Amino acid sequence: MHTLIVGASLGGLRTAQALRGRGWTDKITLLGAEPWPPYDRTPLSKEVLLGKRSPEQLGLVPAPVLKELDLELLLGTSAAGLVPASRSILLRDGRRIGYDALVIATGSVPRSLPGTENLTGLRVLRTMEDALAIKARLVAGTSVAVIGGGFVGAEVAAAARETGAVVTVLSPGPAMMLRVLGPALGEHMTAVHRKHGVRVHTGASVVGVVGKDRVEALTLSDGSRIPADLAVVGIGAVPCTDWLEDSGLRLRDGVVCDERLRAVGAENIYAVGDVARWRNPRYGELVRVEHWTNAGEQARVVAANIAGEPAVHDAVPYVWSDQFGVRLQIAGRVGADDDVHYVLGGPGTEKFVALAGRGGRLNAVVARGEVREFLRYRGLLAGNGAWPADAVQR
Ligand SMILES: Cc1cc2nc3c(=O)[nH]c(=O)nc-3n(C[C@H](O)[C@H](O)[C@H](O)COP(=O)(O)OP(=O)(O)OC[C@H]3O[C@@H](n4cnc5c(N)ncnc54)[C@H](O)[C@@H]3O)c2cc1C
Known part of the structure; x- marks a missing residue:
């Protein structure tokens, strides 16, 4: 066969x-x-x-x-x-x-910005070639614009900041990583980025790219202009x-x-x-x-x-993301209108463990830099998914 x-x-x-x-x-x-x-x-x-x-x-x-x-x-x-x-x-x-x-x-x-295919300094990030091309332009003091505030955008922004670049994130929604983290925890990670010196423009919609052969700046729908020696497109x-x-x-x-x-x-x-x-x-x-x-x-x-042994896939989704040297981990799915309860840390802290859920159900656990507590709640998610009795739901 x-x-x-x-x-x-x-x-x-x-x-x-x-x-x-x-x-x-x-x-x-x-x-x-x-x-x-x-x-x-x-x-x-x-x-x-x-x-x-x-x-x-x-x-x-x-x-x-x-x-x-x-x-x-x-x-x-x-x-x-x-x-x-x-x-x-x-x-x-x-x-x-x-x-x-x-x-x-x-x-x-990756989705790209139509009409920008031949523009030097504007890249998506999916392959080894993409990463090497972006890395070659990441030097201290260079202006980096990141279009999109999802996982890839957030990681590129953090790495660029760590190399000393001047970094601006243009996030279409009200917070970074909104789709996976929901509004409260998305706001939390937006605050972490700001604390590390990333300029985050929320509700930003890019309407134009300035530059003939190479990118020079991006224009936003509110008329503002963001200078960019390098623009990384992270729009899904x-x-x-x-x-x-x-x-x-x-x-x-x-x-x-x-x-x-x-x-x-x-x-x-x-x-x-x-x-x-x-x-x-x-x-x-x-x-x-x-x-x-x-x-x-x-x-x-x-x-x-x-191999002829019937099996189904019903695992709880899990993803990690490293930003500013600290690991963010998410198990489960944060619902857009979930309540969020911090087990460790609180809004904006570098390290935290937060539970997301609704109506007595635990939907997700999100942690940054706290592995033991994360694993404990991840285990609960794989079980019956009931909200843990020791965590008072707000
Ligand atoms: C920059 C980056 C960082 C990431 N970081 C994380 C992380 O920290 N944590 C996490 O959980 N996930 C992360 N991910 C996501 C993770 O890498 C993907 O979920 C994973 O690669 C999916 O694997 P895959 O095999 O389904 O697809 P892919 O890795 O996309 O591989 C698909 C392969 O198929 C090939 N292909 C496509 N079309 C054809 C065709 N017609 N014929 C032949 N070959 C074809 C492609 O060239 C590619 O090599 C990251 C992704 C990226 C891009």
Whole structure:
């Protein structure tokens, strides 16, 4: 039986590893558009920008371990189409590859600002090349504008500040990281950034980029002008499903999958990682998660299903983010109108542990720099999700 995995990064590699870990000896092909062996993206906005890690140190597995997996590795190779009826994919170079089981692990790509593609000094951050190009421009005193206040934007802002740049974050909402943290904790992290000298413009909408060949400044809807030697665009990502447009698969901001991560209405096709929108039984709804841990967990579920041992993916989402040398961790999902209760620290403190929930339900635990308490509440989330009796809900 031939398993073909499209996307040679975290989700794809972990699926291959999980299959081999189960003693699976049949042929596995791992195919990916990037020319590099699978590497970790998470340090790109952290250690790589800070010069603490080089591209050679990003491999997801050491070269000998990759070799031992005994994969057919097709790097620098892009899938251009899928024909489920003939169980085959089309490559951009015109070749066709057949499969018995297909795993879609093509991840997501950052949204960009239309019309700015050829402008020097304006970058998104997803790949090794992006990170190295941004790092090359990060010097003390340079003006950096970060468009968007989500995870990637917040991490770039923190790293740029740590290298001595003058940093402005243009956050469209009323606070940074609003979507994942909700208003109260988003405000908390906005305060942390300000305390470290980041200029945060909330409610900022960028309407123009000044500069002919290279970026010089950004203009905002209120008429103000933000000088920028470097502008980093962090306005979210979209799943890489363009190559699946004519496949007949159900696509809705990702590949729509059932609880077992099987593409809905298709046979022997699975999706893992950023590209998968699956029915998470824990929440009873379709969910897509762009977090590192999720890709690995889903890979194990897909491997079990391919191996004929039915498994569902219902894990509590988990994500971490390093900003100003301190780790922020989030387990669960903070609802927009959740109550927030601090177990340690308080609004604006460098370190804290906060619970978010509503109506006696614990929805999420968010911690910065406090691991033990975080783990305790994360454990509760995986259980029955009741609000802990020792934490008085406001
Ligand atoms: C800068 C940055 C920092 C991050 N930091 C954190 C963090 O601190 N914590 C955390 O939890 N998460 C973090 N993440 C998110 C995490 O890295 C992703 O969730 C993870 O990479 C998803 O893995 P994936 O395999 O699904 O997709 P990806 O890593 O996007 O890999 C998909 C691969 O498929 C390839 N591909 C796409 N289309 C095709 C095609 N048609 N044919 C062949 N190959 C194709 C792509 O080139 C890519 O190599 C970060 C992400 C970024 C970009």
